[in-house]
Amino acid sequence: MARRKNNKNRTRKQAPPKVQSSIAKTFQWIVASGLLVLILTTSYHFLSGDISLEFVKPLDSGYEFKLKNDTPSDDIVKKFRIIFPHQSVIVTTTRDVYATLDAHGHITLPGGNSSYVPASEFRELDGRLLPANSSINFRIPPLSSRSWMQPDAMIVQIAFQTTPKHDLLAYLNSALNVIGLHSKETTIRYLVVSNYWTVTQSSSTKEAIRIACRDNDSLAKLNICSGQQL
Secondary structure (H helix, E strand, O other), rough: OOOOOOOOOOOOOOOOOOHHHHHHHHHHHHHOOOOOHHHHHHHHHHHHOOOOEEEEEEEOOEEEEEEEOOOOOEEOOOOOOOEEOOOOOOOEEEEOOOEEEOOOOEEEEEOOOHHHHHHEEEEEEOEEEOOOOOOEEEEOOOOOOOOOOEOOOEEEEEEEEEOOOOOHHHHHHHHHOOOOOOOOEEEEEEEEEEOEEOOOOOOHHHHHHHHHHHHHHHHHHHOOOOOOOO
């Protein structure tokens, strides 16, 4: 008696047309509603965390800052710049210096009345690796090339840009930058008073001083807060 051969169907099972259509419509709705972008953005931020900058303390020559990587991936610092918006700055001499007084009453300081800001040339962090879930401390040069000269108060901006070392995260980072859902560059504005850096939203030095003096008891004791140096 002949046995019947069972021919097994080895072809892949496909979803019925109605199910396929439903999946396609759902995907189109997700894309059209912006939900896909939101999912990608949320996933990216979950993976990438945040890169933060913190002022630590003044040094004998310069300032100590900390750049912190609260992400599970290594990052690379693409750019780190210290910017000085146009402003009038009053400086104080920290020790006695001998100045020259000419016949017209003009005072000339030792070495001339013009100087440069060493901090504006800071480039040491460019290209540096910032490991995952870690921080690096570094030194920013002084705001005056003369050790005996200190600004009473000034606005300083720090702008920096980082990118993930991992190629896939770097690509996603670039994509989010293009569509405007992720800031390409982080800019923090500081008010520097008596060698201490305080984050401020004000673009006016006078307004930044007023707010800082109102909110900070330590600064409130300084002469600049009592209006003697404004």
